[in-house]
Amino acid sequence: MRLVFAGTPEVALPSLRALIGSGRHEVAAVVTRPDGPAGRGRHLVRSPVGALADEHGIEVLTPRKASDPEFLDRLRAIAPDCCPVVAYGALLPQVALDVPAHGWVNLHFSVLPGWRGAAPVQAAVRAGDQITGATTFRIVKELDAGPVFGVLTETVRSGDTAGALLDRLAEAGAGLLLSTVDGIADGTLRAEEQPADGITYAPKVTTEDAKVDFTAPAVAVDRLVRAVTPDPGAWAEFRGERIKLGPVVRVGADSLAPGELLVERKRVLAGTATAPVALGEVQAPGKKRMAATDWARGARVEPGERLT
Structure with a gap:
């Protein structure tokens, strides 16, 4: 299956590596946030996802907004079958969601519908949850509300920081995302609507x-x-x-x-x-x-x- 992967930070790298290394799918391009200033010199630096794509000779798209006409034209030209997403960091308009035949499939680090939003792992640790996990689902306009393809669970350890827990979920979630893409490709996997109850939200954590x-x-x-x-x-x-x-x-x-x-x-x-x-x-x-x-x-x- 022809893929365009969307992601930005290091937490997305295990999933991108899994897709590239599977040998079953073609990662034709990645979409990531624009290069940003970093270090004392404030030089522009490629995102971790963009840097990994560069290493593999994969085209890198860095639209300021996913609604930019030039980006949409290029996305249509690439003609992906599916767009896997891990922590991309920007909203996707419906016009972009409509491009791939099998949609945009997000790996979210909670068991949906619990902890929808930008900071699910932080929310799980602060709430004292004993179990969390990861979910793959088709992206729709409503926040993290799309139909679910697959779920995994992970125990929250007593001394877990959000960083340690997220690292484990990123590694385990890479396998879940790859199996989801495999199932979509061979037609054996169908998404199911999320339950209407048990919805909680995890907004971005500020300083x-x-x-x-x-x-x-x-x-x-x-x-x-x-x-x-x-x-x-x-x-x-x-x-x-x-x-x-x-x-x-x-x-x-x-x-x-x-x-x-x-x-x-x-x-x-x-x-x-x-x-x-x-x-x-x-x-x-x-x-x-x-x-x-x-x-x-x-x-x-x-x-x-x-x-x-």
Whole structure:
């Protein structure tokens, strides 16, 4: 089957590699977000998906909008049978959806209809879900509401960050996407409508969403920090400056006010609404990430000082 793959970040690479390496389908082109500035020099850099396509000699399309006439003309000229999608990062208008005979098939990192939207993995970790997964479905105009081809499930481990969980789902999801494309190609797979109940939404997580509220219970603090690791990254304020926080560990001793710091020889505790948490890595402005104990010694944390 002739394919045009749409994706942008590293999480899409396992799926693109699986499709290229299958030997059963032709990846005629990829669609990815335009090159963006990166590094100190702010030079324009190809997206991870675009860079992988370049390595394989695959045509790369970088429309600013998927409704651009030039892009649509080129897409029609390529005449894909199907367009697999993994984290492309832009809306697809109906005029683009109508081009491939078998539609655009998205790999979404949740078990739909749960956690529709831009940040399903972060939402699953923050909600304390024990099971999540990935779903392949045909894209329709309504957000993540199209009929489903296939589903896989994955256990959410107690210490999972969103990044670690997403890495596992990206690898497992690549196999699901490939089997979905195989099934569409040989006519053995039909999509089924999503259930009408159980719909939840996972909007994009902003930097403000990643601020740690130490007046919340320890379990909520733990989940939030893991949910926003590595992106956009948890943070709090200390002495009026923003510091970044890595995953914490819930502990069952000591009684501290919310955000109050207690520096011990081998750990730094911060109070919550319930039990304290032990801080992991801390990054102060202009500094590298370091163990919380090293940060506390360098900052000379005084008794009673707090994170807010």
